[in-house]
Amino acid sequence: MMDLLNAIVALSNFVIIPAMAYGSQLALGALGVTLIYGILRFSNFAHGDTMAFGAMVTVLVTWLFQSWGVSLGPLPTALLALPFGILGCMALVLTTDRVVYRFYRAQKAKPVIFVIVSLGVTFVLNGLVRFIIGPDDQRFLDGERFIISARTFREMTGLREGLAFKTTQGITILTAVIVVALLFWFLNRTRTGKSMRAYSDNEDLALLSGINPERVVMITWLIVAGLATIAGVLYGLDKSFKPFTYFQLLLPIFASAIVGGLGNPLGAIAGGFVIAFSEVTVTYAWKKVVTYVVPESMAPDTLVQLLSTDYKLAVSFVILLIVLLVKPTGLFSGKAV
Amino acid sequence: MSVSVKNLILFAVVFAMIPLIAQFQGWNAALFVLNMGLISAIMALGVNLQWGFAGLFNVGIMGFVALGGLAAVLVGMPVTPGAWQAGGFGIVASLFLGALTIGIAIIVAGRMAKGWTRSLAVFGILVVGFLVYRGLFDPSVEAVESIEPALTGYLGGLGLPVILAWPVGGLLAAGAAWIIGKTALGLRSDYLAIATLGIAEIIIAILKNEDWLSRGVKNVVGVPRPVPYEINLQNDPVFVERAAGFGVDAVTASTIYVKLLYCGLFAFVLVLLLWLAQQALNSPWGRMMRAIRDNEVAAEAMGKDVTARHLQVFILGSAICGIAGAMMTTLDGQLTPGTYQPLRFTFLVWVMVIVGGSGNNLGAVLGGLLIYLMWDQGETIGLQVMEWITAGMPDGSGVKAHLIESAAHMRLLTIGVLLLLVLRFSPRGLIPER
Numbered sequence: 001m002m003d004l005l006n007a008i009v010a011l012s013n014f015v016i017i018p019a020m021a022y023g024s025q026l027a028l029g030a031l032g033v034t035l036i037y038g039i040l041r042f043s044n045f046a047h048g049d050t051m052a053f054g055a056m057v058t059v060l061v062t063w064l065f066q067s068w069g070v071s072l073g074p075l076p077t078a079l080l081a082l083p084f085g086i087l088g089c090m091a092l093v094l095t096t097d098r099v100v101y102r103f104y105r106a107q108k109a110k111p112v113i114f115v116i117v118s119l120g121v122t123f124v125l126n127g128l129v130r131f132i133i134g135p136d137d138q139r140f141l142d143g144e145r146f147i148i149s150a151r152t153f154r155e156m157t158g159l160r161e162g163l164a165f166k167t168t169q170g171i172t173i174l175t176a177v178i179v180v181a182l183l184f185w186f187l188n189r190t191r192t193g194k195s196m197r198a199y200s201d202n203e204d205l206a207l208l209s210g211i212n213p214e215r216v217v218m219i220t221w222l223i224v225a226g227l228a229t230i231a232g233v234l235y236g237l238d239k240s241f242k243p244f245t246y247f248q249l250l251l252p253i254f255a256s257a258i259v260g261g262l263g264n265p266l267g268a269i270a271g272g273f274v275i276a277f278s279e280v281t282v283t284y285a286w287k288k289v290v291t292y293v294v295p296e297s298m299a300p301d302t303l304v305q306l307l308s309t310d311y312k313l314a315v316s317f318v319i320l321l322i323v324l325l326v327k328p329t330g331l332f333s334g335k336a337v
Numbered sequence: 338m339s340v341s342v343k344n345l346i347l348f349a350v351v352f353a354m355i356p357l358i359a360q361f362q363g364w365n366a367a368l369f370v371l372n373m374g375l376i377s378a379i380m381a382l383g384v385n386l387q388w389g390f391a392g393l394f395n396v397g398i399m400g401f402v403a404l405g406g407l408a409a410v411l412v413g414m415p416v417t418p419g420a421w422q423a424g425g426f427g428i429v430a431s432l433f434l435g436a437l438t439i440g441i442a443i444i445v446a447g448r449m450a451k452g453w454t455r456s457l458a459v460f461g462i463l464v465v466g467f468l469v470y471r472g473l474f475d476p477s478v479e480a481v482e483s484i485e486p487a488l489t490g491y492l493g494g495l496g497l498p499v500i501l502a503w504p505v506g507g508l509l510a511a512g513a514a515w516i517i518g519k520t521a522l523g524l525r526s527d528y529l530a531i532a533t534l535g536i537a538e539i540i541i542a543i544l545k546n547e548d549w550l551s552r553g554v555k556n557v558v559g560v561p562r563p564v565p566y567e568i569n570l571q572n573d574p575v576f577v578e579r580a581a582g583f584g585v586d587a588v589t590a591s592t593i594y595v596k597l598l599y600c601g602l603f604a605f606v607l608v609l610l611l612w613l614a615q616q617a618l619n620s621p622w623g624r625m626m627r628a629i630r631d632n633e634v635a636a637e638a639m640g641k642d643v644t645a646r647h648l649q650v651f652i653l654g655s656a657i658c659g660i661a662g663a664m665m666t667t668l669d670g671q672l673t674p675g676t677y678q679p680l681r682f683t684f685l686v687w688v689m690v691i692v693g694g695s696g697n698n699l700g701a702v703l704g705g706l707l708i709y710l711m712w713d714q715g716e717t718i719g720l721q722v723m724e725w726i727t728a729g730m731p732d733g734s735g736v737k738a739h740l741i742e743s744a745a746h747m748r749l750l751t752i753g754v755l756l757l758l759v760l761r762f763s764p765r766g767l768i769p770e771r
Contacts (some may be wrong), residue, residue: 042527043527043530043531045396045530045534100757100761103761111525111526111527112392112394112526112527112530113760115394115526115527115530116394116687116691116760117757117760119396119684119687119756120753120756120757120760121753121757122753123680123684123749123750123752123753123756124750124753124754124757126680126749126753127746127747127748127749127750127751127753128750130743130746130749131743131746131747131750132743134739134742134743135746247679248538250534251531251534251535251538254531254534255531255535258528258531302475306467308546310542310545310546311539311542311546313535313538313539313542314539314542316535317532317535317536317538317539320531320532320535321520321532324520324521324524324528324532325520328524328525328528
């Protein structure tokens with residue numbers, strides 16, 4: 001009985017909680033991608049670097065606050081800096097839309113042209129971020145590290161396994177819930193949100209009903225900037241901030257959006273968690289959990305790890321391929337343009 | 338001014354930059370730039386085949402180039418003594434078993450009726466297959482990697498002439514392209530982009546982590562050459578005498594001689610591929626490709642199998658990138674998986690094609706040479722510009738140090754801006770499609 005409890009605790013500690021946090025980050029990222037896809041009708045390859053840019057502004061403001069001695073006590077100062085990061089990111093995406101994308105929208109260019117253009121934007125942003133903050137790891141986390149540390153948990157329960165619940169993981173999950181609730185309230189209940197959904201469903205009909213497309217596009221970019229910055233900062237807090245990792249996040253994010261069905265916000269969230277849980281379970285060394293569950297004589301002497309953690313990317317990729325082969329529109333039937 | 342005269346002038350301008358570089362940095366550096374430029378031009382030809390001919394958006398060029406590089410190691414390097422007996426056969430057998438498992442699972446899935454029994458059966462086959470595969474694979478890998486890990490610790494290659502690696506690199510890349518194309522082509526265009534982006538990252542991850550295959554981040558050095566070594570030339574009295582006849586010392590002469598030989602080989606491959614690509618473009622096949630690109634629906638109505646043609650051209654283009662990758666590893670003499678960055682090997686090639694003129698083979702070649710030149714020289718020029726900008730600032734100021742340190746990232750920004758500008762104001766490139 002004790003062993004089973006230990007197994008459950010170990011499982012939550014190493015699989016469920018990290019996957020929940022990572023899934024929330026992916027879901028927020030995928031929501032951004034899916035919104036752009038639904039409204040502007042292209043796959044935005046610059047999304048990873050938009051996240052990096054928003055996170056970078058937040059990191060810089062956090063450092064400023066830290067040098068002033070401003071802090072949130074047990075919470076990371078970055079939360080205080082987050083609104084500034086979002087504003088910076090909004091300014092950035094509105095500028096790129098104005099300078100780059102609007103021209104092609106007016107031309108009614110093919111989606112693939114938009115994708116190439118977004119790739120150009122990606123590298124400009126990538127260069128900009130590296131130019132400003134450098135290509136290295138940056139630490140900007142402060143405040144209390146744990147909500148429950150492994151040792152406190154052990155002392156509290158008397159179990160052999162500890163359950164560590166990091167502050168960043170708690171913040172990530174909580175923030176994601178709030179943001180998603182707000183987004184859905186906005187999309188389903190407000191006039192602007194409804195006009196966005198109408199525009200996404202049928203552009204011509206929306207135009208006929210007097211919806212201003214440029215306004216819809218602008219609001220979409222603003223929301224996407226907010227989502228991207230929040231996702232980027234949460235990821236940076238949870239792991240660390242390194243410009244290049246955000247480019248690599250592109251694959252799991254796109255995989256999440258496609259698994260859920262591109263253009264479908266609900267699907268993006270589900271997709272994020274599907275990808276996160278598969279990545280973590282496939283790359284986790286199950287030895288500890290299995291040893292607790294099976295009788296002693298059957299305890300494994302290997303790590304019982306399906307894939308080394310270096311192949312995290314491969315997991316999202318394989319899931320992506322399976323979905324493309326079996327159900328190209330995704331689990332929640334996105335749109336096909 | 339007729340079209341061909343304009344093209345001639347453009348090429349003349351690009352080639353005139355080579356002696357110019359030689360003036361400042363010596364012929365050795367200049368010839369290196371030229372050689373890399375020729376390889377880049379081949380990559381650009383491959384991408385032009387996909388994008389210019391068929392309108393396929395491939396952002397996984399880096400992966401195909403890296404596979405080519407792997408081919409150079411697998412073909413050119415000598416066999417590690419004892420590695421095959423220790424575990425090489427085990428690895429191959431386990432990989433074969435893995436493939437067999439997937440094959441059986443696919444067949445079973447196709448034969449059985451839909452329902453939970455089928456899911457269970459497929460799942461069971463995959464689990465059992467995976468366990469058998471890992472049971473054989475892990476000990477074999479360990480055995481291979483424990484053979485002198487500081488020097489080898491991998492299977493080695495076949496010990497064949499390295500020039501054979503070039504076509505083999507093409508074949509490896511074509512195989513990877515087939516897998517991607519089979520799944521992602523025929524769906525919406527962005528799916529191909531995402532799938533290629535993914536496969537490129539995964540190929541690099543494999544090269545970095547599978548030490549038994551490519552020594553991972555420990556790199557494979559000393560890949561054999563198709564041309565003589567400088568040191569042998571310097572010890573060859575005939576060569577030294579001939580060099581003296583030209584009035585150069587033996588060391589300089591040998592490096593330049595070797596680079597010229599490479600240059601000749603690369604130029605031969607480039608001209609051959611360019612000729613083939615031109616023939617293809619002007620053949621009925623090329624016209625069909627462009628018809629599909631411009632209007633898929635109409636082409637389909639004319640009875641063309643759009644998906645099959647796309648698959649074909651996707652494989653061909655990727656194979657060319659693989660050939661270029663094998664050539665590059667041969668030139669470098671080493672495989673360093675850590676240096677493959679999407680920026681340099683995917684994005685830059687795209688800039689080459691778009692700046693040069695997509696849909697035009699000559700344009701792609703011109704773009705390849707020109708953009709590589711700019712990329713290579715951009716580093717030194719960028720640093721000089723930064724030093725010039727910061728010249729007025731006091732020494733030791735943080736801003737100055739940061740700006741000079743960040744100069745390397747400037748060329749990223751510059752090339753990105755260049756791409757956006759060309760796309761916006763001259764989307765047809767320097768030598769437009771006819």
